[in-house]
Structure formats: structure tokens, C-alpha cells
Amino acid sequence: MSYFRKIIDEMNGYVPGFQPTGTDIVKLNTNENPYPPSPQAVEAIRNFDPTALKRYPQPLGDSFCKTAADVHNVEPDNILCTNGGDDLLTICFRSFCDENRHAAFPGPTYSLYPVLAKLQNCKTVEIPFASDYSLPANPLVESGAAMVIVCNPNAPSGSFIQPAEIKKLADRLKGKSILLIDEAYADFAESNCVPLIKECENVIILRSMSKGYSLAGLRFGYAIAPKNIIAGLRKVKDSYNVDALAIATASAAIWDQGYFRENVEKVKAERSRLTAALREMQLEVRDSQTNFILAGCTNSDAGKVYEDLAKQNIYVRYFKLEGLEDKLRITIGTKEQNDKLIQALKKIL
């Protein structure tokens, strides 16, 4: 006899990427930023008065909302702080979806979406991307979903859809569906959809401090959306979903746009170099607008390459999923890390 709901018993939980420990490891498997967080974020931790922890934090993370609003040229009430971007995904599934209100998204994409849908007992419609990863707008609109999610740039493809295309989709969904644009990787893209929240009543932008701001360990993400949408999401979030130390640290990090941009440029430069190097080895690599690349192993067994790399303490991500069984997702590391990967791959291939 189980005490759990049937859907919980039947489901498998989400499996986070393998977290190897130890020194001398080249960790390119979970899309973390290889550079440290902003010195101002470090200062915020150092200067934080631990006595303040005896008090509850700001329920809405006001100081972060103000800073983020400034950075994005919106108002603080357009911002919702969340315990990582994943917390926002959970909040959105609970706000918009249930057994009678399904979700739709192009795929393959972030593998957490179907897990969260299952928890909410909501059906999902995954519309397969065409080989050029263009937006499958018609089937998304026709799906009748209460929530459409577009991960842009998309993981694990690294592909990018122009904001103008997404705007057209939002307009077609107006009055029918919320459009959640998962911009977890937008820091590394040529453009983003933030301006849409002033034009489209049904758009929510997801942002993360994990990638561009090197704060995956802090768990801090946020939504940018029209005010009435933010007000609704606030009813669904946990009362105090972000902690006081995280609010202070994330606020300092997002305020330091100079460091952030410099860091992002370094990742992008290495992305170009790594892409070229892998193409030279006859791997099939699309241009990426993220901090990772998806490499197709046309002349070799991707699973075997993954294992051979792991034996040398170089970790990349291999998904045993349809459409991805011949590919490796490789996070952009530092120059040194990428060099080690390139050297190892040259021997393996």
C-alpha cells in the first residue's frame, strides 16, 4: 500500500546531471559557468551581517526586484524572484496547468518540463523541431495548450529563434494561452524577448542567475512579466521562496553588469574556438547561442565517446534519448578546459 498519489508512484523523478567531485576534473556536463561569480557578489557575502538571518527575509526579495528592474528597464512589480529558474517553472505549471489544461512545447528541449507536467497531472504536447530548429508556430497554436513553453535559446540544441517570430506566436496565443519563454541561456544569445512584456499581455520571461552570473549554487532565478501576471504568480510561490543571503548576493551580481558582460564575452569567444576545433574533427556542430554546444558524432558512437572522456576525468552530457543518441552536449569551459577536451577528443576519434 502506498500513501502517495498514483501519479507520484508511477513517475520517475528528474535526474540532475552527474556531479563528479574531486580535483583535476574537467566538468563540462551541466552548463555551469567556468568563471567565478562577480567580485561584488563575493563582497556581498563577505559583508552580509549573519545576525540578520534570525529574521525572515523579504517575502518578495524587494532589493533584487529593484535592481533587476533597473537592469531590464522594467518596473519592480514586473519581477518575481524564484529559488532558481526551476522554481519559476514549477510555479508556472501550478498556475496555469492541471488535468484539464495542458502544456505544449517544441522539442527536444529541457527535460524537466514533462516531469513538472506529470506532477501537475497535466498532459504535454511535444512538437518536434524541424532540422533547422525553426519555431513550429502552427502546431503550438493548434495544440490548444493553456501554457506554451519556448526555451530560447533552446537546450540542448543551442539554437535561437528571433524575438520577432516569438512575438508573432504570442499575438496568436493572446486570449488563449500563456507563453512562457525560458531564457535561462539568453545571456549568451544575440538578443532576447524582454521587450515583449510591454507589448504582450500573455508573456512570461524566465531568467536564471546560474549561467551568465556563475551562481548555479545559489539558486536564484526570476520572472519578467506584465504586472497582473506577476501578481498571480506571487499567490502560488512559497511565502518566503528566496533567502536573505541569496537576495543580497544575487542583487550584487546583477548590479555588476560590467563583470557580467566581460564574462559572457569570454564564454562566447571560447564557444567560437571550440566549435571550430570540433568541426575540424568532423563532428557536426551547429552554431550555438548558449554556453554549450551540441556535437553530433556522425562517425563514432556518442555513448562510447562519452565514456572514454569520463575515464579521463572529462565530463560532458550524453542523453540516451531519441534524436540525441548520436550527440554530446558540451558546456563551454575555460581555455584550459576546452584544450584538454580537444586533445582528448583528438585521441579518441
Place this chain on the structure above:
Amino acid sequence: MSYFRKIIDEMNGYVPGFQPTGTDIVKLNTNENPYPPSPQAVEAIRNFDPTALKRYPQPLGDSFCKTAADVHNVEPDNILCTNGGDDLLTICFRSFCDENRHAAFPGPTYSLYPVLAKLQNCKTVEIPFASDYSLPANPLVESGAAMVIVCNPNAPSGSFIQPAEIKKLADRLKGKSILLIDEAYADFAESNCVPLIKECENVIILRSMSKGYSLAGLRFGYAIAPKNIIAGLRKVKDSYNVDALAIATASAAIWDQGYFRENVEKVKAERSRLTAALREMQLEVRDSQTNFILAGCTNSDAGKVYEDLAKQNIYVRYFKLEGLEDKLRITIGTKEQNDKLIQALKKIL
């Protein structure tokens, strides 16, 4: 036209206790600990390597699980780390309840339960406490709930039910319902139900680092439960629900049992003193096993007393709820804070 589910539109969000800012405020309204966190927790923050934040945290908070298991004489797989105790409440509602599986609890109690139930579209049965706050076991068993919650010690009454009584309830619910024992305030009680998890397959204990460990601002709570229950809850929690800084800080705090006990004893001594002082003023105060007391204003208007105190920058909690309209919930402060409250009340009453 709303994009939200109907139940979200219809519901009111939870309203956290008022968080006054400014110096010279006596804040006795949200059951925070008046003393600072453990010096070892402070050291953990100071010694934390911020560079580590670029990596994702341990998905299960392993280091906290190990330490907490040691403290409670259970195994690490009996522990689930959560983003505050509220995160665990959310996880439990999502694990056990839905439109066909309702929740039951004695009341009045923690006002978040019905809000979380509403989010999960699940009905709630609130069984009124008798005036002696004894456990209403029969109606709880007969409610047919999928999840029974007993807040013990209870808020806002401060009352306590003996573990032997709760064990009998767990036995009667076996094979039918999960029993969630919300021990957020157990650090200040004479006993607790942790040993039950070795005897009862259907018991989950909720613990919080907010009260006894002075870490309300950190958002850290945990479940203690049989291993297969913990395994199920892990499927429902967010993939990385506790952050690396919080794991390190909470681990250090729970490890420092000496400081913790000393701190708890100080609160309990002040609780006795404040209880006696308020009784002298003809307020009706039950013995409390928490870090707050519930004071009945038999000869005065509780709402007016609340306002008069607030004017003097002394904040207590007043619930405009049935059965509570003549009462004030007062958090135990430092000796100085309690003295200020006593002086102010003497003038007002």
C-alpha cells in the same frame, strides 16, 4: 480573460506577518528567535568559498542530511532538505493530496495549510480543538483524509500533545493516511515525535531551522521520515531546492547543539517570566511549549491593544479570525524586549 487556473484567480495568497523595518523596533510578531545564529554558522558563511557557487549544489544537500541524521539518531536517507519548512508542506500537499484526496487537521492552526490545499485543489477538514487543545483523534481518523496534519506544538495556541497520543493516531491511520507532524516549534517543547519514524510507516516529521536555530532568513527546513517516504518526496521536490551556502550554514548550525540548547533554554526562561507577568495583568495565558505565547484579552479589545502597541513600535500578531479575535500572539523576545512589552502593556491595560 484570465490565463490562470480558476482556483488561482479565486484564491487569496498567504499573507506573511508584517515585517516592520527600522531600528528601535520591538519585533514580536513572527516567532523569530531574538538571539543570533550559532557562531559556527557565522563561521561557515565566512569560510565559504564563493567560487564554489558557480557549480550546482548537492541536489539532496548530503552534508546536511549526514549531520542531521547524526543529531536525530536516524540515517541520512531518513532526511529530506527543504527550502524552509514551508517547502516541505508544499511537497507534502503535492505528494499526497489532490481533488480526490483531502487533508484534515485540528484547528485553529498554521494558516498556510488551507492556502496550500487550495493550490492543490484539495478539500480540507478542520476539526476544531476542544478548549483543552487535546487531540481530536476520532474525527481526524473518520475524516477519511489522505493526509492528516498535526502541528505539535500547535500554533497559535502553543499547546502540546504527548507523542504517545500521536503514536496512537498514527497507528489508527496506518494503511489509510499519511500523518504529517509539523514540529516547527518542537525545539521549545518538552518532547517530540522523531522516534515514531522507526515505528510508524506513515509518519513524516517537519523540522525548521527558523526558530530554534535563529535562521529564519536562511530558509532551511527538513523532513524526517521512513526511507521509502523520503524517496517519494524527493521525486516531488525541485531538483536543487536548497542552495550551497544554505547547506553549509545550516549544517554548521545543527552541528552546534551546545549553542542551540543554551539559546533554547534562554527563550524558555523568558517564556516563563513573560507568562507570569502577563497573567499578573489579568491576561489569559496558557502554558506554551513554543517560542510564543497566546494571550487572551478578556477585559480589553485585542485589536485595540495591538494597535496601541504598534504605535509604540512594539509589534505582536493579531489574527482577525474566529476564535482568535480576543487574543494576541506574542513571540518571546530578549529580556529587554519583553520588559518593554510588559511596561507598554501595563500602561495600555
